[in-house]
Amino acid sequence: MRSADSPPIGMAWRPTDPGEEDGAFLLVRTAQAAGLVTSTEGMTITFEFIDDGDEGVFRWLLDVIAPTPLKLASVSEAMAVLVEPEVSGVPAAMAVLREAVRRANLLVQQLSDYVAARNMPGHGS
Template identity: 65%
Template sequence: MARFTLHEEEAREWLTELLIAHEMGIGFGEKNPVGDVGSPPIGMAWRPTDPGEEDGVFLLVRAAQTAHVLTAPDEMILDYEFIDDGDECLFRWLLDITLPAPLKLATLAEPLPTLEEPDASGVEAAMAILRAAAQTANLLLQQLSDYIEASKTPGHGS
């Protein structure tokens, strides 16, 4: 089965470049490692659950896939969704599959603090997010595979 893979060493180098550019207030010019996605605001003190960082995790996960430090099976992309329900902030992961037919898988919504690794900031916080993203995407793929397999057994609607 195809899997999402976080290329740890390349991801750490890429994040370090992003952090330096963010801290110095410079862009990447021709060597923009995130393409058209937009640069995630990863600075030394960046924490994904801080107020105002609602889009940071989305940009990080999308940019990591664009930069190929988080690789995905063909025709799949993983996204992060922030949910402000007015009470407590929540998030969930979304896996879009385009072939052989469009399908969107989603995790259950979780409280935002569960996204964060305590005492991590900057590159370490971003690496924790990318590890969680790859792990969650692979879990969703495994659950889909298990569901398809179970539906083939007698008595399960095949």
């Protein structure tokens, strides 16, 4: 039995279909809670849908808890690019999770690159 907090993933589920945006959010949140998608302690990745009055856009948010709270966001992209149009069900869910991990790693790397660049001589504080 599925709870209200479980991602609504069936054989025909497509996260890019209208009204399915919460499914991608719940999928990523549930995968992290279950330990299927892990990250550095104190960091979580979140899928955020933004209704633009058209097909919508999404972005990834990386929440860093320590050493100080920080929220990093990817650039927004059209929902159509989240997964290939012909992919549905479990393969679509796996594609979303792979993208969540890829984006979290990219945001961490970008933050690391930024900090390293700021600490280079001549950049001040």
